[in-house]
Amino acid sequence: MKILNHILLFVLILYIIPAKAQSKTTVKIGLMKYKGGGDWYANPTSLSNLAKFCNQNLGMNLNPKIDEIEPGNADIANYALIHITGHGNIIFSAFEAENLRNYLIGGGFLHISDNYGLDKYIRKAMKTVFPELEFTLVPFNHPIYHQKYDFPNGVPKIHEHDGKAAQGFGLFWQGRLVCFYDYETDLGDGWEDPEVHNDSEDVRQKALKMGANIVQYALTY
DSSP: OHHHHHHHHHHIIIIIHHHHHHTSOOBOEEEEOOBSSOOTTOSTTHHHHHHHHHHHHHOOOBOSSOEEEOTTOGGGGGOSEEEEEESSOOBOOHHHHHHHHHHHHTTOOEEEEEOSSOHHHHHHHHHHHOTTOOOEEOOTTSGGGBSSSBOTTSSOOOSOSSSOOOEEEEEEETTEEEEEEEESSOHHHHHSOHHHHOOOHHHHHHHHHHHHHHHHHHHHO
């Protein structure tokens, strides 16, 4: 009888406890709280909506509670993806740039969404992180456009700014895309609550699906 009880206890530990552990939200997305005066806090509902969309449609286990994380914080390593947005200036100190670089080289992923006006600042800031790299257009056949959802023409157009085509730029470290930057589209606006920008459901779905591809790529590659 004692042997049988031990076997039953082993079965409980082997199957039931891991099942409970797997039910917890363990994958986190971070919103970068940067210095320089830019509004890093723009689009307050976007990331939580994206996390919920990924959980519902891709079977992911993302925490819908989004943490604010500073680029110099060692805890950045705990996040599968870091998101940057805003309209204005952004500055990384030498220490922050090194910390962010180590995070990305070590397997992390950065998504930048230009909320209109960020471009000239983020390019300069990312040069302090990867002085040897240049933002290049991500080709339409890249896997980030062909995850759960297919975007054969690249990043979709969500919001109109200067009448330019939507573009997806990337930083590639030793062949791996470590940073994806959506420009002239503003995916983050498309993830916001419907009443914020009054986008059509079709537009919101395009934004959320492309966002889901970015998350899926970050977790896979």
